[in-house]
Amino acid sequence: MLFDLCLFLLLVPVFSKSLDPTFNDDVLGLIVFKAGLQDPESKLASWNEEDENPCNWVGVKCDPKTQRVTELVLDGFSLSGHIGHGLLRLQFLQILSLSNNNFTGTINPDLSQLGVLQVVDLSQNNLSGLIPDGFFKQCESLRSVSFARNKLTGQIPESLSWCTSLAAVNFSSNQLSEGITNLYDLTAINLQNNRFSGQLPVDIGGCLLLKMLDFSENSLSGDLPESLRRLRSCTSLRLRGNSFAGEIPSWIGELKNLESLDLSTNEFVGRIPSSIGNLTLLKELSLSRNRITGGLPQSMAYCLNLLVLDVSQNELTGNLPSWIFKMGLKSISLSGNGLSKSMQYPSVTSVAASLQGLKVLDLSSNDLSGEIPSDIGVLSSLLFLNISRNRLFGSIPSSIGDLKMTQVLDLSDNKLNGRIPSEIGGAVSLVELILEKNCITGNIPTQIKNCSS
Numbered sequence: 001m002l003f004d005l006c007l008f009l010l011l012v013p014v015f016s017k018s019l020d021p022t023f024n025d026d027v028l029g030l031i032v033f034k035a036g037l038q039d040p041e042s043k044l045a046s047w048n049e050e051d052e053n054p055c056n057w058v059g060v061k062c063d064p065k066t067q068r069v070t071e072l073v074l075d076g077f078s079l080s081g082h083i084g085h086g087l088l089r090l091q092f093l094q095i096l097s098l099s100n101n102n103f104t105g106t107i108n109p110d111l112s113q114l115g116v117l118q119v120v121d122l123s124q125n126n127l128s129g130l131i132p133d134g135f136f137k138q139c140e141s142l143r144s145v146s147f148a149r150n151k152l153t154g155q156i157p158e159s160l161s162w163c164t165s166l167a168a169v170n171f172s173s174n175q176l177s178e179g180i181t182n183l184y185d186l187t188a189i190n191l192q193n194n195r196f197s198g199q200l201p202v203d204i205g206g207c208l209l210l211k212m213l214d215f216s217e218n219s220l221s222g223d224l225p226e227s228l229r230r231l232r233s234c235t236s237l238r239l240r241g242n243s244f245a246g247e248i249p250s251w252i253g254e255l256k257n258l259e260s261l262d263l264s265t266n267e268f269v270g271r272i273p274s275s276i277g278n279l280t281l282l283k284e285l286s287l288s289r290n291r292i293t294g295g296l297p298q299s300m301a302y303c304l305n306l307l308v309l310d311v312s313q314n315e316l317t318g319n320l321p322s323w324i325f326k327m328g329l330k331s332i333s334l335s336g337n338g339l340s341k342s343m344q345y346p347s348v349t350s351v352a353a354s355l356q357g358l359k360v361l362d363l364s365s366n367d368l369s370g371e372i373p374s375d376i377g378v379l380s381s382l383l384f385l386n387i388s389r390n391r392l393f394g395s396i397p398s399s400i401g402d403l404k405m406t407q408v409l410d411l412s413d414n415k416l417n418g419r420i421p422s423e424i425g426g427a428v429s430l431v432e433l434i435l436e437k438n439c440i441t442g443n444i445p446t447q448i449k450n451c452s453s
């Protein structure tokens with residue numbers, strides 16, 4: 001019995017070595033990788049070269065059958081140094097994630113040649129230089145690559161367009177400036193916050209599989225290419241912070257799967273096309289900081305899934321439409337326009353339900369006149385209300401005390417008069433109450449001490 005056990009203990013290591021000579025490639029690869037980096041917080045202390053089996057090491061996962069390393073996830077380990085050659089020994093690696101460390105140097109073009117690598121995330125490091133052309137030359141299995149938040153320069157390599165299995169690239173927050181034309185057959189492209197300039201390629205809409213496109217915070221210009229109208233599968237289109245110009249095309253209404261459209265901070269002019277009402281899945285619409293004119297099209301009332309509407313800082317005119325309060329929005333920002341008439345919303349009973357989800361209402365810097373609706377208190381979930389810089393008059397309604405969740409209330413720069421109602425003490429969440437530049441008289445009610453700040 002004792003003899004059997006000893007024999008067993010003796011034989012197991014010998015057998016596993018002789019049966020599977022490649023087994024220790026994983027250990028060797030990881031140890032070589034570890035030797036080439038700095039690990040100031042000793043996160044990799046469990047990586048011991050004496051081990052036969054790395055499958056219990058921190059950040060390492062193995063295939064339970066073969067015991068080969070399939071995943072290496074070392075996000076936020078404060079590691080620095082170079083991403084060394086050791087990793088090239090991990091022949092069965094599928095997921096490599098080294099996000100949020102301090103790795104420096106260039107990207108090793110051979111990494112992608114690991115036969116079965118599917119996901120590479122090197123985001124939030126300090127990698128520099130060009131994205132090597134070789135990286136995408138052998139990428140049969142690669143599905144998703146993120147090099148976001150590094151210091152990569154130059155162009156998106158041409159070879160990327162040959163990676164037929166690749167679905168998502170995230171190169172956001174680098175210093176890339178060329179090569180948008182090399183992005184095809186992807187479902188998600190994130191190039192936010194780089195240095196791309198000039199016009200979008202006219203055939204950009206050829207990426208028919210595209211679901212998410214983010215070119216925000218670059219220096220792109222010109223009209224939106226008409227080929228974009230073919231992106232019928234697109235759910236998220238973000239072009240914020242460029243110099244796109246011309247009118248918002250009416251074919252935008254053909255992108256029926258859009259849930260998120262952000263065209264803010266560009267140079268768009270003209271009216272909001274009424275076809276926007278065909279985007280019935282839209283949840284978030286931001287057109288702020290352009291030079292859009294005219295009114296909000298009535299058809300927008302059909303965007304029944306809309307939660308966030310931001311058309312602030314444009315040149316919109318006309319009435320503050322009442323349908324806007326019937327849609328169950330969570331956030332409405334219309335500030336910095338020329339909207340006029342009164343700020344009446346439809347009668348309480350009909351809309352109270354849909355107003356109950358409203359958290360942010362910014363109508364500041366418009367031309368609104370009339371009184372603050374006496375039942376303003378129905379906005380019971382409101383966190384932020386800014387109606388400053390309008391021409392509102394009359395007194396502050398006592399129902400303001402029903403705004404129990406409101407943290408910021410800016411009524412400044414209007415023509416309000418009368419006293420601050422003592423009911424204000426009911427607004428128990430208030431952190432900031434701004435009433436300056438009005439004609440409010442009397443003392444600050446003592447009840448205000450009930451407010452949290």
Ligand SMILES: *[C@@H]1O[C@H](CO)[C@@H](O)[C@H](O)[C@H]1NC(C)=O
Nearest residue numbers: 076077078079080100101102
């Ligand atoms: C990178 O290194 C700097 C200083 O060496 C340190 O302050 C910072 O926290 C590190 N960042 C990460 C993500 O480890």
Ligand SMILES: *[C@@H]1O[C@H](CO)[C@@H](O)[C@H](O)[C@H]1NC(C)=O
Nearest residue numbers: 080102103104105125126128
């Ligand atoms: C990133 O690398 C540069 C040199 O390439 C260095 O000066 C800088 O401190 C590094 N940043 C971090 C956070 O390690």
Ligand SMILES: *[C@@H]1O[C@H](CO)[C@@H](O)[C@H](O)[C@H]1NC(C)=O
Nearest residue numbers: 123124148149170172188190
């Ligand atoms: C891209 O990377 C950035 C930075 O790591 C991250 O915040 C963002 O969610 C990523 N976007 C996509 C679409 O993966």
Ligand SMILES: *[C@@H]1O[C@H](CO)[C@@H](O)[C@H](O)[C@H]1NC(C)=O
Nearest residue numbers: 253273274275276277278299
């Ligand atoms: C919405 O689409 C239909 C066709 O699907 C079209 O007839 C209609 O004019 C569009 N509505 C708007 C407001 O463009």
Ligand SMILES: *[C@@H]1O[C@H](CO)[C@@H](O)[C@H](O)[C@H]1NC(C)=O
Nearest residue numbers: 335364365386388389408410
């Ligand atoms: C309210 O809006 C005005 C004008 O748009 C702005 O200057 C002010 O900072 C806003 N108030 C708060 C508390 O954000």
